[in-house]
Amino acid sequence: MTAQRILSWTPAAIVFDCDGTLMDTECHWQDARLRALREFGFTPAPGFTERAKGLHYTECGVLMAEEAGHPELGADLTERLLGHFGALVADRPLTMPGARRLVEQAARFAPLAVASNCPKEVVESSLGTAGLLDRFDHVVVPDDDNGIRPKPHPDVYLTAARLCGTDPADTLAVEDSHCGIEAAERAGMRILGVGPWPAERTMALVDLWVRSLDEPELRGWAGDRVPAQIPGNRPTMKP
Known part of the structure; x- marks a missing residue:
């Protein structure tokens, strides 16, 4: 596990899973x-x-x-x-511990997207009820008409990165399940895993694992990404 690939890095975009990562569903x-x-x-x-x-x-x-x-x-x-x-x-819509704060911090310095295996209306409804939906630039779910296959295929992550205008290698995925982590790894993203300590096969795919999005090292990392405004009001990092 290479934690510094996350903690010393500023991603060009962040793509979150929803169930079990942002929402306690x-x-x-x-x-x-x-x-x-x-x-x-x-x-x-x-x-x-x-x-x-x-x-x-x-x-x-x-x-x-x-x-x-x-x-x-x-x-x-x-x-x-x-x-x-x-x-x-x-x-009973519930957010995961630390999810709201991390999303609000991250939205200051990077475009955000959600990549989920759930129906889009379910994702948007749960995030909307939690007051988080407007923080995300894109919500991507499997779509047969557009050839977007569900996780563990990488399609939802690749599509999210494309919509955010970033290369997958410059994009952070935040996930809680082996299925989703496999999808993000196949997309070529750096991966932050969250939840109870996982099996060895899952741990081998992530750069950093935290028990909760509320962990101090993660809050400190997000808080240190100080944004500077550029034309169009899209936050970016100061040199």
């Missing part, structure tokens, strides 16, 4: 998965939560159906999953 996904499975009389196998974390919701529905031994129910389980998740998020 992983508990909602867990509840939604369990509710959908129980409605069909199924119980998830051990380790299912980790296998499902970070997957696009359609892929998660397929996984649920396969693990239940009824692959023909993939579409039905996907529909139930998304319905339950949307209701839970609307009822």
